[in-house]
Amino acid sequence: MDCLKKLSREIRVTELDLGTQVDVCDGVPDRLSFLRDYVACNKPLLIRGAVQHWPAVKDDKWSWEGLQGKLDGKQVTVAVMPNGRADAVQDATLSPDGDVQTCFVLPLEESMPFEQFAAHLKQQHPANWPSAGCSSSAHDNQTGSTDNTALAARSDTRLQIRQQAQQVPCCSQSCVGTAASDLASAHVSLDAHPVQAQEACSLPEHLVSVATSGQQRASHNHLDRQTPSDGKPPTQTGVAAAEFHRRAAEVLYLQQQNSNLTNAEFSSLHQDVELEIPWARDVFGGSPDACNLWIGNECSTTSFHKDHYENLFAVVAGEKRFVLLPPCDVYRLYMQQYPVAITERSDEGRLQARLAEPTSHVKWTQIDPFNPASPEDQARFPLFYNADMAKPFHVTVKPGDLLYLPSLWLHAVAQKPDTENKVIGVNFWYDMKFDHRYAYCTLVSELADALNND
Numbered sequence: 001m002d003c004l005k006k007l008s009r010e011i012r013v014t015e016l017d018l019g020t021q022v023d024v025c026d027g028v029p030d031r032l033s034f035l036r037d038y039v040a041c042n043k044p045l046l047i048r049g050a051v052q053h054w055p056a057v058k059d060d061k062w063s064w065e066g067l068q069g070k071l072d073g074k075q076v077t078v079a080v081m082p083n084g085r086a087d088a089v090q091d092a093t094l095s096p097d098g099d100v101q102t103c104f105v106l107p108l109e110e111s112m113p114f115e116q117f118a119a120h121l122k123q124q125h126p127a128n129w130p131s132a133g134c135s136s137s138a139h140d141n142q143t144g145s146t147d148n149t150a151l152a153a154r155s156d157t158r159l160q161i162r163q164q165a166q167q168v169p170c171c172s173q174s175c176v177g178t179a180a181s182d183l184a185s186a187h188v189s190l191d192a193h194p195v196q197a198q199e200a201c202s203l204p205e206h207l208v209s210v211a212t213s214g215q216q217r218a219s220h221n222h223l224d225r226q227t228p229s230d231g232k233p234p235t236q237t238g239v240a241a242a243e244f245h246r247r248a249a250e251v252l253y254l255q256q257q258n259s260n261l262t263n264a265e266f267s268s269l270h271q272d273v274e275l276e277i278p279w280a281r282d283v284f285g286g287s288p289d290a291c292n293l294w295i296g297n298e299c300s301t302t303s304f305h306k307d308h309y310e311n312l313f314a315v316v317a318g319e320k321r322f323v324l325l326p327p328c329d330v331y332r333l334y335m336q337q338y339p340v341a342i343t344e345r346s347d348e349g350r351l352q353a354r355l356a357e358p359t360s361h362v363k364w365t366q367i368d369p370f371n372p373a374s375p376e377d378q379a380r381f382p383l384f385y386n387a388d389m390a391k392p393f394h395v396t397v398k399p400g401d402l403l404y405l406p407s408l409w410l411h412a413v414a415q416k417p418d419t420e421n422k423v424i425g426v427n428f429w430y431d432m433k434f435d436h437r438y439a440y441c442t443l444v445s446e447l448a449d450a451l452n453n454d
C-alpha cells in the first residue's frame, strides 16, 4: 500500500504538476499546447467560455420555453430513480423476504413526451420537498419499508452495464425495456422520496394524466381493496393522489450515453450547438465516438466511476460540480464487485429493484463524495477520508465552459440548477489510446484488488 501511496504522490508532483486546483484558462488554448500540456499528460483543464458562442448558451435557446418549442410532442427516453442515484451502489431491501443487499442499481428507462419530462423537472424544486429535499442520501418511504435505496470493448461504461443487465417490461405502456423471463423473482423496494399525501393539492397538468391512469390501474391492481391503517377504505381520489405524490417525487434524468444528441429525436436542437468541437478533431485525431445530452436537476448525482474515453464536457445551463481523482488513486475508492439490480415499475406504479437475470456483477465503489461521511464510513475507507491523504479535485463547470476530463480519471458529478430548475450538459467522448498509461492503471487497480483481498 505504501508503494501505491508513493505512486500517487509522485504522479501529482511529476506529471500532473497540480496544486489543489485543476488548471483553468480563459478561451480555447492553441491545439499544440492543449495536446502537449494536457492531453499528453492526462491532465484536466477547465476552459472558460469555450462554447459561449453556441446559440444554446449565448441566446438562451435552451430555456424551457425554447426547448419545448422544439421538442414538445417528441418522445424522449429518461432515467427514472426514486432517489436520483442511478448507476450507483446502494442498500436495497429485497422483497418479499426483506433481505437487504448492497447492489449496483440501474435506473428504469421510461419513454415519455418531452413536455411531461419538462413539467416534472420544473415542479421538482427543493422548496417543494417536505423533508430532506433532493438529497441523494438514503431515504425512507410512505410504506415504511427500507429504501437506501456505443461502445463495445469498454467493459465498465455505464451504457454497457445497462445493455448487459436484463431489462424487464413494466406496467406502464411507455416503459422501455427488453423482455425478461421472470417477473416473480425477488424485488427490491425502491419507493420515492417521502412526500406527504395532500389530498387538497392541485395536480400539475402533466401529472393529472398520471394520477388518472393510476386510478384506472389501481382498480385493476387491487389497490382499492387494501385497507389502510385507519380502517377506512381508500377513495379513488386518495389512491390517485398517493400515486401522484409518489410519481412527483421520482427523480428524472435525461441521460443515455449512447450519443443521444445526434439521434433524430433531438435534430431540432442541432442548430443551437456543435455536434463536434472543431479544434478537438486535430487533438484527438477524429470525430467524437459519442455526443451526449444530459438534462436534469440537483436531485440527480452521478457516482464515482471512470470512462475509457477522453471527455470534453460542456455546460449549457446550471452548473456541474465534478469531484475528480487521478487514475493512480483508484485504490483509494475500495472498488469491489456488486450484484447488478435493475429498477422496474410494479403494477401499482411503484419503483422497485430486482436482481438482474442472469446474475451479473459490476466493479464499483460505495464512496459517495456528496454525502457527509459517517464515522463508520471514515473508518472503513481511510484511504479516501483520512486527513493525510490528498483531497480530490473539485471543479465547477458553468454555462459556456468546457471541462477536459482525461480518460480513466475517476469522477463523480453533482448539479446546481439555474433559475428554471434545470441543468443541461453536452459532452463529447473521444477514443482513448490504450497505451502504457492504460496498462499502469490496470496494474494499480489489480494491486489494489490483491491488497483488499488479503
Ligand SMILES: O=C(O)CCC(=O)C(=O)O
Residues within 6 Å of the ligand: 294, 301, 302, 307, 311, 313, 320, 411, 413, 425, 427
Ligand atoms: O453529468 C453527469 O451527471 C455525469 C457526467 C459523466 O459522468 C461523464 O461525462 O462521463
